[in-house]
Each structure stands twice: as structure tokens, then as C-alpha cells.
């Protein structure tokens with residue numbers, strides 16, 4: 001079976017709003033989405049919009065203000081260094097002997113990563129990695145407030161992550177609450193985004209042909225299902241100057257979801273073809289923006305890629321496959337773009 005014929009047996013069911021976006025606007029340059037929002041899918045215009053200015057602190061996906069307190073670039077950079085070290089150390093510890101990766105993804109991959117990177121952290125921090133908290137920010141804040149009320153331990157636990165030291169070093173209640181919020185902000189995206197990226201790749205392409213590098217599988221799945229499927233820029237004087245269709249009060253939604261399938265840029269745009277990355281550079285391919293624009297690419301991508309590659313290796317080595325009985329997976333419109341409930345099984349058996 002050729003790689004390109006695989007997706008034909010599986011249906012990726014986009015939420016209706018997203019399906020309409022794909023149907024009506026793929027291949028278009030700019031179009032009105034709402035009374036005050038212009039969508040941009042043309043790669044040259046997207047490039048000019050994103051190069052025009054940096055994301056403001058409220059537009060940034062990771063380090064937005066926390067409880068009204070700005071996160072400066074220095075604090076953000078230092079947190080990224082700490083989580084980067086935690087990921088490197090987890091990778092250097094070697095492959096976990098027993099890894100249970102069968103089950104429903106991205107759920108299973110998320111908790112596997114939590115245990116791999118943050119497994120020795122205190123319970124009140126590990127609980128912040130719960131996927132249920134994603135649904136309601138109020139619940140997240142209640143869990144953080146309850147955890148911060150507990151006075152700190154005298155010594156951090158052995159083998160605890162560097163990012164958990166934030167809490168161990170925090171003094172009073174307010175500092176503990178900030179430390180726990182930053183733990184959630186910095187560590188949770190690793191588990192959420194990497195498990196989403198890998199679930200998408202498995203759904204779109206597994207079983208993979210021998211010899212296709214994991215990197216190509218990931219680049220291609222991030223093309224068809226980019227976890228950050230839109231990049232928002234609030235109304236700004238630079239934008240009407242770039243394109244007359246953008247009014248002074250219009251927000252701009254740059255849409256990698258659409259530019260990644262633009263027929264003018266990609267051969268067989270809707271087909272999963274990891275081989276195309278043999279001749280393409282993900283940093284320069286026109287319209288390819290899964291990690292944002294060259295002017296400020298995602299700071300986390302260097303830790304995301306090796307983790308995603310490790311997960312793909314472990315799944316392949318364990319002989320796991322997507323349940324042959326599963327023909328359909330939904331892509332909800334909330335949060336990161338990805339398939340939900342991809343069932344991985346061993347030897348073609350169903351996991352109930």
C-alpha cells in the first residue's frame with residue numbers, strides 16, 4: 001500500500017466551522033471572516049503581516065500576562081532554558097523500559113510525557129498537567145490557589161524537575177501561586193503539543209513506510225493538521241498600509257491551516273506525503289508556518305521535535321498501530337488543532 005493511499009481509508013472529520021473555512025477559503029489570499037476580522041491565507045501577505053511587528057504580550061500564545069502580571073522576555077527566556085534542560089535530561093536518561101503507549105491518543109501520549117519529564121515532581125504540581133483543566137481556566141486557578149495555600153517543602157524532592165524548583169524557591173502565597181501558574185504555562189504545553197503532534201501523525205500516516213525519517217512525518221502532519229492553526233494579530237496601523245482589504249479596526253487572523261493546503265504551493269495538497277520533505281526546508285518553505293514566522297519562531301520547537309521523534313520511535317518499536325476498526329476521527333475546534341481519540345492497539349486488537 002502506498003503512503004498516499006492510506007488516508008483514504010480514514011476520515012478526518014473537521015468541526016463544521018473549520019470544514020467551512022477549508023472549503024470556502026483555501027487558495028484565497030485575504031477574505032472577511034467577521035465584521036471586524038480579516039482572514040489571511042496568501043503566503044506573501046501572511047509573510048508581510050507577521051514581519052510588520054512582533055506579537056504583543058496579549059497575542060503571545062505562551063507567556064501572556066499571568067493574573068495581570070506581565071511576563072518579561074527575560075523571565076520567559078529563563079523559563080524556556082529550565083524546561084529545555086528538563087527535557088534534555090529526560091531524553092538523556094534513556095528510553096523508559098516499560099512504556100504503555102497503547103490506548104487513546106493524544107491522551108496517552110500526554111500522560112506518558114508528563115511521567116517522563118515531570119515524574120518526580122510534587123503531586124500538587126503534577127496535577128496541573130491534567131488535561132481536564134484545559135477546559136476551564138477557572139478550575140485551573142482553583143487548583144493553583146488550593147496548591148499555593150500549602151506551605152512549601154523544606155527541600156525539593158530528589159530527581160524533581162528544574163521547573164518545579166520555581167515552587168520550592170517561592171516564599172509567600174502570592175509567589176507560590178505565580179510559580180505554580182508559570183509551571184502550568186511552561187510545562188503543560190510540552191505534554192499537550194507534542195502528544196497532539198504525534199497523534200496527528202499516527203492518524204494521518206501510520207503504518208509508515210520503512211526509512212521515512214520521523215522529522216518528515218512530523219513536518220507533513222504539521223502541514224495538514226497544524227496544532228497552531230491560526231495566528232492572531234489585533235488591529236494595528238501597520239496592516240491597512242499593507243493591504244487595502246484590511247481596515248483600521250480589523251483584527252487579522254493568519255491561517256496556516258489554509259496556506260498549508262494552498263494548491264498553488266503544494267502538489268497534492270490534501271495528501272499525506274512525507275517524502276515531499278526530502279526536497280523542502282521547513283524553515284523556508286513558502287506558506288509553511290506551523291511554528292510561526294521567521295521574525296519570531298516558536299521558542300519551544302527545539303524541544304518539541306526530539307520528543308515527538310522519540311514517541312514515534314517508541315510506538316513503532318512496540319509494534320502499535322491505529323485500530324484497523326477505526327475509520328473516523330474528529331477534529332474539534334477548541335484549543336490545539338488535532339484529532340481526538342486515536343486508538344492505538346497492539347497486533348490489530350482493539351483496546352476497550
Ligand code: HEM
Nearest residue numbers: 055060061062063189190193227228290291292298299300
Ligand atoms: C507542536 C508544538 C508547538 C507548536 C505548533 C507551536 C507553535 C507556535 C507558534 C505558531 C508561535 C508563534 C505565535 C505568534 O507569532 O503569535 C509560537 C511561539 C512561541 N512558542 Fe510555541 N509551539 C509549540 C510548542 C511550544 C512549547 C512546548 C513551548 C514551551 C514550552 C512553546 C513556547 C513558545 C514561546 C515562548 C513562543 C514565543 C511567544 C510567546 O511567548 O508565547 N511552544 N509557538
